[in-house]
Amino acid sequence: MSKKIIIIGGGIVGLSSAYFLSKEGHDVTVIDKSDITSGASFVNAGYITPSHIIPLASPGMIAKGIKMMFNSASPFYMKPRWDTEFFKWSWYFYKSSTKEKVAKAIPVIKDINVLSRELFGAIKASGDLGDFQLERKGLLMLYKTQEAYLHEKDVANKASFLGLEVRELDQKQLAKLEPEVAIDAKGAIHYECDAHSTPTQFMPKIVAYLKSAGVKIRTNEEVLDLEVKGNRIQEIKTSKANYTADEVILAAGSWSGQIAKKIKMDLPLQGGKGYSINVARPTGITIPAILMESKMAVTPMDGFTRFAGTMEFSGNNDFVRKERVMAIASGAKNFYPTVDINANEIASVKTGLRPVSLDGLPYIGRSSKWANLTFATGHAMMGWSLGPATGKLISEIIDERKVSMNIDAFSPDRRF
Template sequence: MGKNIIIIGGGIVGLSSAYFLQKEGHQVRVIDKSDITSGASFVNAGYITPSHIIPMASPGKITQGIKWMFNSASPFYMKPRWDMDFFKWSWYFYRSSTVQKVEKAIPVIKDINLLSRDLFEDIKASGDLGDFQLERKGLLMLYKTDKAYEHEMEVARKADHLGLEVKELNQTDLALIEPNVQIDAKGAIHYECDGHTTPTEIMPKMLAHLRNVGVAIHTNEEVLDIGIKGDRLSEVTTDRGQYKSDEIVLAAGSWSGELSKKLNLKLPLQPGKGYRINVARPTGISVPAILMESSMAVTPMQGFTRFAGTMEFSGINSKIRKERVQAIAYGARNFYPELEIYQEEIDAAQTGMRPVSPDGLPYIGKSKTYSNLTFATGHAMMGWSLGPATGKLVAEIIGGMRTAMDISAFEPSRRF
């Protein structure tokens, strides 16, 4: 018999959870404090990335962050501030950034990304959302220096060993694969295993489908409290009403940590802000790329090319730092010298906050404190890529089914 389920959070993870839970016959209600037209699920690079096997918490990352701390235009910016939650998270991040922990995480990240890539294809084949962009042109890791090349080749060797499709490209190869744009790079590592989409196309289609099949979508409604009865959560109170449920899914992205505090639960999480610029005119770019020395992403989407990047730890806020947006424009010009991003395109930049766990792995699984609470958050830069896989796993967890993969690495109460 189907359950009455409340999902807190209407980003790609929350909506994917609703999608798969509804298919299992559950009555689903999604509650989001926004109108679900902006945020991380709308401004991301749209990548489906089995190649992203290295978690953000890796050796040298904290040192790099400290080095860049006083440069607000740097790709990895940690705003100096007195914040005990941030201090604890930083310490956990440091403890997670070891070679041993990274090596342990690599196969798990690969598996959940491949699962999600297959599910994106299944969703498109189902026709539930109608047609949408889903391409497998791979991802170019463009580099200018030998140092960047050597760094990425270490990752490429690991990816190849795991069976992912990857090859090296020289400048001649690049000109063949991208004939309509000049690229100033020594070469690229081409991860042919990757795909890309247009998030601003998929999100509205997913919302429309969910409404059509009976999922209740509550927008502009903020969760104020969650009732507790023994080892269970009884109801969700918002600024508009109160809702009882059999199960609750916490998929509130960067707000998940604050909501966990209402339940006396510790969920180490920090919002990592990213920015995007859209160029809605021909750029000649046809293959997604990461510009390594500029630490940014480029994606040819439906009707525009997106330039996205940066990781900014400055707490929960929607402030757009102009110097960070300008750095994206400069970074793009550095690799595509004939490309000019206009000031009005820079001024129209948007931002979104990605929920980052200390070890770079998501929190997916049942709470050990409350028997009817399931976590689905903390995906960092892979939230879009891992949305469908997380939704599928959530449906399996709540349905008491065997999960499609081992999820022990995503245990919400894991120690750091």
């Protein structure tokens, strides 16, 4: 039976949800406070990463954040500020960062990433969006030190045990794989299971397809309030109109927690800011890489190479810290000595906020408080990778069908 569905949020997760829900014949409206041309879904590294099996909330992360708190150029930065919501989230995050919880999360993260990789492929094969970059060249974890190698080797062993394709490369093998660019690294671990894409190409195409399929896209429209009656959301009030719906999907990224507060719900969530620089000149880089000691990502996209990175907790804003941008440029030079990022490219830096949950796992599932509310947010650094999988799971939840995988670990009600 067709349902009238409102999706709050027009990022990769919200649009993927609209894609699969519209395929099932539902009447779908997407509402976003922006014009859907910027933000995390546009400036991310474009990775589709089954290899990223370790959640952001892992042992020692909060300690690292506190240690780096007064160095605004550090890869993981928490701006000193008095913010009770941030304190509470930090406590939950700390409680989640145990070896036991990480061990439980690993197979779940792997499963949803593999599901999403296959769905990206299915979307391309369908022809709905026309042609778009989707390449499976894997991901290189480049390292300079023995410490970094041993850390990633442990992750690689876990990934291999789970059936993911991974191999080690020495300098000669690395040079053979990337012959057009000099790489200053001792070696790499190559996750052959990974893929990549160009977000700035994919996003306009999925918006265009959804419009052609009858999905209503409401841009530059902010959700101001949610009115409830009984145990249901009765009305969505925005800056332009009022809406009613059978089902409401909250997929508003880093702003999801603020919207949840309008219906007296506590959704532990913080915006983690990332930065990206595009270089439209030839770089010789053909395979995506993470520069381990620089803690940044490099992606050969369609028409340019993207250098991205950092995790900054400083509130939901788009303020650019120049020292963080310069850290990305110098980090790239450290591994690719022949690649220069010029002043104009640095000045064109973009930022985006990733929604980070209390444990680095997404919130996917129905609300226990409101019968017609479903959450699809909190994906941290894996939002792009997990977009299609989340959209598929959301459509299965709404239609009360068997979900493609066990989603208990993604419960919006989990706390520690």
